[in-house]
Amino acid sequence: MSEINYPVPYNESERLLRLSDLDIDYGSLSESFKDLTHLAAKVAGTEISLVNLIDAYTQWTIGRHGLDLQQMPRxxxxxQYTITQNDQFEVLDLSADDRFNKNFYVGAPLSLRYYFGVPLKDNDGLNIGALCVLxxxxxxxxxxxxxxxxxIAAEIMNRIRTYQTMELMHNNLKDLKESTKKVAHDIRGPIAGIIGLSEIITEQGKSANLDQVIEFIKLIHSGSKSLLDLADEILSDNDEVKGPGVNEFDLSSFRTKLQELYEPQATCKNINLNININPDKKNIxxxxxxxxxxxxxxxxNAVKFTPSGGTITVDLDVVVKPETNILRIVVADSGVGIMEDEIVQILTGGIGTKQGTGGEKGYGFGLSLVKHLxxxxxxEMLITSEKGQGTVFRIELPQRHS
Incomplete structure (x- = not known):
């Protein structure tokens, strides 16, 4: 059997940058899409419905019904095929398709066969992920x-944009009690209406008339757009206020979030992931x-290029300075290493694709994106490496004093 050529959207760099601009915490949105994934499964008559976002290495499941999936290799x-399409992507039998029939979800106990996916498009037509039913x-x-x-896919994108807007509002309005009350009062009603319509459709189930279901879903969609417009309006009324913001980590919470998100990837490949913090700076x-x-x-990237049984160590620290604090991040692996010319390519934003130690597909954009961000x-980013001995990435990011 010939090697599978994995698909890459023609606008992959722009797509990844847009996903990065959303700055989404992949583990925090599950409840936001609970009603819509349930609704999608009902509409399609399938057991499973998922909302997936796809970055350079990983598919992140941020909404789910019928399958407790968090992430998988891209x-x-x-x-990954759906995001290359303009409209939709369907697989009638996963077990009969050489692109998918060796993957875990086709074999027991899941034994999935049917797939249908719709791209999640932003306002510029960039596919950041997919709504799928299985x-x-x-x-x-x-x-x-x-x-x-x-x-439903369009509504999911509305909610993602709303989530992003709310995060920005939350940062700007932290210390404005009255404005926060206004936000809560103005938005509570529209949200209640949207949830109520979703519950009506779910409760009626198969007895609901299709035309009525379509009208309800259109109401959900238009209601959500109005909610987003309201959020934008409130934000614009208060955009002169610049509070310190709540969109923050300390070292302890940052370590916890990284462990939650990336421990599964390391464990799947039998790699020991250690994340350490400076205990004296843990509350900064x-x-x-x-x-x-x-x-x-x-x-x-470290997981991809570290063989089974290897180690990845992440050290997190804050260097306190009078003018500005420096967040220091060191990611070291015991992997295959990087050649000097490849390091130069990374630092100039031009690294190409390579295959990982476990045969993982490389897409050639992850490290370029890191450098861009x-x-x-x-x-600043410094890379040191020795072929066959591993690689160390050292990052320093200036931070304003809180």
Missing amino acids: EESVC DTGLKTLGPEKIELLKI VFSKNKLLQINGNLIS IDKLNG
Whole structure:
């Protein structure tokens, strides 16, 4: 059997930058999509529905119904094909398709067969992920159900944008009690209406008339857009207020979040992931901005190029200075190492794709994205490596005093 050529969207660099700009904490949004994943499964008549975002290395499941999935390597996912499409992607039988039939979800106990996915498009048409439905039985979807799934996908993107806007509002309005009350009062009603419509559809189940279901979903969609407009309006009314913000980590919470997100990847490959902090600086806060994207790509890259039984060590520290604190991050692995010319390519934003030690597919964008984000934050990155002995990434990011 010939080697599978994994798909890469033609606008992959722009797509990854847009996903990074959203700065999403992949582990925090599950409840936000609970009603929509349930609704998607009901509409499609499938056992499973997932909301997946796809970065340079990993597919992150941020919404789920019927399957408790958190993440998987990008090269094992079906949604990596969906994000290359403008409209939709369907696989009638995963077990009969050489691209997927060796993956864990096709074999027992999941034994999945049917897949249908719709891209999650931002306002510029960039596919940051996919809404998908899956089933253990063989089936196909009619045009009405496909159209409903596309409406639900658009609503998911509205909620992601709303989440981003709310985060920005939260940062700007931390110390404004009255404004916060206004936000809560103005938004509570629209949210209650949206949830109520979703519950009506779910409770009616199969007895609901299709035309009525379509109208309800359109109301959900338009209600959410109005909610987003309201959030933007409130934000614009108060954009002159610059509080210290709550979008922050300290070393302890940062370590915990990295362990939650990336321990599964390391464990899956039998790699020991150690994340250490300076205990004397554990309560000093710093901005979350882009940190999960920077560290996530570095850790995922280390997992990819470290063989089974190896070690990855992440050291986190804050250097306190009079003018500005410095967040210091060191990611060291016992992997295959990087040649000197490749280090130069990384630091100039031009590294290409390579295959990992376990055959993992490389997409050639993760480290370029890290360098881009560090530059935007006025930080510095130093790379040292010895072939066959591992690689060390040293990052320094300036932080304003809280």
